[in-house]
Amino acid sequence: MTQASGMTHSVRTIAGGFVYPECPRWRDGQLWFADQHDGLVHVLGGAGTRRDSFAVPGGPSGMGWLPDGDLLVVSMNDRKLFRRSRDGKLVLHADLAGVHPFHSNDMVVDGEGRAYVGNIGFDFYAGQPPAPTVLAMVTPDGEVSIAADGLMCPNGTVISPDGRTLIIAESMAARLTAFDIGADGHLSNRRLFAAVDGHVPDGICLDAEGHVWAASPYEKTVLRIGPAGEIVDRVVIPDASPYACMLGGADGRDLFICVAPHHDPEVTTKLRGGRIDVIIAPAPGAGQP
Template sequence: MTRTIARGFAFPEGPRWHEGRLWFADQHGGTVYVLDPDGHVYEHFAVPGGPSGMGWLPDGALLVVSMDERRLYRRGSDGQLVMYAELAAIHSGQSNDMVVDHRGWAYAGNVGFDYYSGEAPWPTCIAAVAPDGAVAVAADHLHCPNGSVITPDCRTFIVAETFASRLTAFDIDEEGRLFNRRIFADLGGYAPDGICLDAEGCVWVAVALANSVIRVREGGEILTQIPIEAARPYACMLGGMDGRDLFICCASDHDPAVTVKVRSGRIDVARVNVGSSGGWP
């Protein structure tokens, strides 16, 4: 059901389909890669502190998260990275996934605690970065806010709470604020990581510990489950020429000490029946 189009990465995450190419963050390798639809590397560049979530501003510039530095960088047409926003004041753990809307509002989550040192988890927040670069807390008391999407009408924000085993939704007001928190889908024992939204309003969810990617309807019904062979999926993104290629970021492990040595990270693709939503990312 899936095929591998590229391999040899440390830990691929945060995939985005943009202008006919797949962008993703090799987090532990410190590099953003850009692939053509067949999996050939078109471009790559380093991000200090390790890259994570990505999104594009209205002027076409890329925003990319630096995990360890807990900040956003802006990359313009000259290819240079310039510091755009500091997140450390409100991100208590590594910054991670992010979504950027059509107005230039960026919403970035964070792990919230030192996962690799064995620190106990605690709730944390999503940072909202306004188009003028101002940073504020968009929502708090979230359990590792991870992958996130915004619906095509720009009215609903959905985020994966990894350590709460659920997808949580918010309304978005005209000022970019999140309100009316509610459960979009209770995933039971599944711990969601990266997500993407399809044209029917269902969410594809990468579930690493279940070695599968699932398609979930609002309310929690699982409609489809795609198993991943010999690896764990950490993120997914709809793209391709018709929006029906589900790109899946996979690796055999998530520990940086392991991933940079074995470089088992790969990009798999599955053909699905419903295409991308046209929202964000």
């Protein structure tokens, strides 16, 4: 049991033995996530039973679905966006190398099939200092443009249920940033959604009460952040780091948390300590992803 802002959360593990789980998604009664450093996407039932796995060249990251049901999945190291048809075939959807200076990362896909893809922006593992970078927008036909610039490691991203607001975690700026989404998909009215000083926000998801859940790996915590930007709840994972989260399950209130003992590929590959933890959240998921 973990204590968080006056609430007691019972944390349970439903699946393990992964290298580095990230970018979870809930769709059609199944949990999808990228085991980034193992090069695989896994699909689990809500209770943790493995139903499918498939490889993605360059290591998978963010995922989302087009209106026709095809899956879009980011190739992190290759800086590409692949489209996976329902027969399992992967084809190139867009090349992001022209706008992403370093590894591509998390992503959200809106109801029109537009993908907003973040990237790390600097060589994290080589010890380079953080640098501003861009959020790419990819249209359903694969055209790439820059949706926003000057972002410090644009990472986990959500879109409100009405499709009008995008919220993104800027990991290296300790903040969540919001934008208005225009009819053509372009972003405007950049503003602060929440400052989370002392945290490096990673993967995020949105609930039906307008709260954002944000993984904070270095603090071994998942935060629940209110619409006014205040932290209203937190879940502590004492023995490992949470890197992303997603609401799903039968009633939408299962908060699936991607957990690993470390982020370095060499370390995680040896340990295979990645797992999926779950708590029951106070409100169901909403919006995209």
